Amino acid sequence: MATLGITTQKHKVTVVGSGNWGSAIAKIIAENTQAHPSTFQRDVQMWVFEEEVALPKDSKHYNAQSSLSQGPQKLTTLINEFHENIKYLPGVPLPTNVIANSSLENAVQDSTILIFNLPHQFIGKICDSIKGKIVPFARGISCIKGVDVSDKGIQLFSESIGLKLGIYCGALSGANIANEVAQEKFSETTVAYDPPRMDSQHPTPHGSPKLSPIDTITQSSSPGPKQQVKLQALPNEFPPLSHENVKKLFHRPYFHVRMVSDVAGVSLGGALKNVVALAAGWVDGLGWGDNAKAAVMRVGILEEVKFGQTFFENKVEAATFTQESCGVADMITSCSGGRNFRCARMSVKENLPIGEVEERELNGQKLQGTSTAYDVNAFLKMQDMEDEFPLFTAVYQILEGKHRPADIPQLIDASVA
Numbered sequence: 052m053a054t055l056g057i058t059t060q061k062h063k064v065t066v067v068g069s070g071n072w073g074s075a076i077a078k079i080i081a082e083n084t085q086a087h088p089s090t091f092q093r094d095v096q097m098w099v100f101e102e103e104v105a106l107p108k109d110s111k112h113y114n115a116q117s118s119l120s121q122g123p124q125k126l127t128t129l130i131n132e133f134h135e136n137i138k139y140l141p142g143v144p145l146p147t148n149v150i151a152n153s154s155l156e157n158a159v160q161d162s163t164i165l166i167f168n169l170p171h172q173f174i175g176k177i178c179d180s181i182k183g184k185i186v187p188f189a190r191g192i193s194c195i196k197g198v199d200v201s202d203k204g205i206q207l208f209s210e211s212i213g214l215k216l217g218i219y220c221g222a223l224s225g226a227n228i229a230n231e232v233a234q235e236k237f238s239e240t241t242v243a244y245d246p247p248r249m250d251s252q253h254p255t256p257h258g259s260p261k262l263s264p265i266d267t268i269t270q271s272s273s274p275g276p277k278q279q280v281k282l283q284a285l286p287n288e289f290p291p292l293s294h295e296n297v298k299k300l301f302h303r304p305y306f307h308v309r310m311v312s313d314v315a316g317v318s319l320g321g322a323l324k325n326v327v328a329l330a331a332g333w334v335d336g337l338g339w340g341d342n343a344k345a346a347v348m349r350v351g352i353l354e355e356v357k358f359g360q361t362f363f364e365n366k367v368e369a370a371t372f373t374q375e376s377c378g379v380a381d382m383i384t385s386c387s388g389g390r391n392f393r394c395a396r397m398s399v400k401e402n403l404p405i406g407e408v409e410e411r412e413l414n415g416q417k418l419q420g421t422s423t424a425y426d427v428n429a430f431l432k433m434q435d436m437e438d439e440f441p442l443f444t445a446v447y448q449i450l451e452g453k454h455r456p457a458d459i460p461q462l463i464d465a466s467v468a
């Protein structure tokens with residue numbers, strides 16, 4: 052029981068995913084659970100999609116495998132032994148309170164905060180397998196960059212996670228190339244967290260509002276399905292998940308967090324810039340230089356804003372795209388050194404399909420821009436609005452082989468004025 056605002060429970064945090072960004076975010080969170088021991092339990096569970104991995108000979112752990120048999124090992128074993136994700140985030144020490152766990156059900160058990168951080172194509176199955184097995188009043192944050200398109204319409208991943216699991220889910224996105232963040236080079240991010248007011252039942256300056264422990268919200272205002280989710284309020288025994296406490300989970304001296312309420316803007320900025328980054332890589336691969344890339348970025352930002360305002364009306368703020376890290380800053384960093392940009396550039400220089408470059412270069416990491424370009428196009432086709440988004444449509448058509456990267460100027464001519 053909590054009396055006079057004193058809480059007796061701490062939040063348990065699980066990161067669902069352990070790729071390049073998943074591991075970097077687990078590192079940040081584990082540093083912060085140590086820094087804020089009255090709010091969070093120290094250990095952070097990190098769910099790992101299990102695979103066998105051989106330690107490379109040049110790994111500093113190669114000669115320290117004595118306790119393990121030689122040859123390929125389970126990735127979870129290597130992470131827990133050496134406190135490093137040698138496959139997806141090599142060379143970066145993870146705090147010892149990051150606990151790699153290959154059992155998804157076990158990793159999410161009793162967690163009140165779930166951080167979803169894995170390539171978007173896998174999240175549907177993950178949600179199906181933990182539905183009904185999580186704390187009913189858990190809260191989520193999606194770090195996934197993508198959009199969830201089906202024949203019924205479009206949803207943000209924060210929405211589809213929330214609806215599937217019956218929890219509130221916010222979003223984190225920013226100009227955050229994972230390797231740079233993991234090496235503690237300075238960056239900013241944007242966290243959007245806007246649960247219904249029921250979570251404010253903790254004492255406030257105006258007293259404790261009397262709220263029912265169960266409330267219902269409708270999460271989607273897009274043309275997609277209008278579904279409702281029943282939410283349970285966070286019990287008073289737990290520290291409230293206010294902006295202040297959510298920020299404590301992510302903010303580091305090298306990773307500055309700005310908290311906002313625009314979940315749609317934050318999610319769409321992260322998802323759509325991956326499509327634009329492919330076009331930026333292609334024009335760079337043609338040797339066209341920085342002006343061409345800047346033109347693609349300008350049109351890309353305008354199409355992002357238009358997409359948000361057209362399909363997520365009343366939800367999205369244009370300023371999120373122009374003022375926050377998840378908007379213009381992520382566009383710049385992704386079109387400078389992101390994986391989508393780099394693989395697209397190589398595909399032009401070497402005249403290879405981008406999928407082949409991805410396979411060769413990324414050691415199991417996944418490009419999100421290619422599948423997002425298909426998802427966005429499928430949705431625009433459904434709306435009969437391909438012509439309204441010439442850059443997004445051009446990227447799709449180039450991936451389909453219907454146009455060449457050199458056609459981009461003509462394809463985006465007279466686009467979003």
Ligand SMILES: NC(=O)C1=CN([C@@H]2O[C@H](COP(=O)(O)OP(=O)(O)OC[C@H]3O[C@@H](n4cnc5c(N)ncnc54)[C@H](O)[C@@H]3O)[C@@H](O)[C@H]2O)C=CC1
Nearest residue numbers: 069070071072073100169170173195196228229416417419
């Ligand atoms: N890497 C980066 O610099 C950043 C990535 N992001 C976003 O974060 C999200 C996660 O990306 P990363 O962590 O970089 O992933 P990644 O690109 O490193 O992907 C590899 C991950 O996918 C997992 N995986 C492979 N097959 C799977 C399956 N069948 N089921 C479940 N998992 C499977 C692997 O185990 C591994 O953990 C993406 O939406 C990405 O756009 C956001 C900011 C920066």
Ligand SMILES: O=C(CO)COP(=O)(O)O
Nearest residue numbers: 225226227228389390391
């Ligand atoms: O989202 C990112 C940086 O913010 C990373 O982009 P890539 O997936 O293209 O590397």
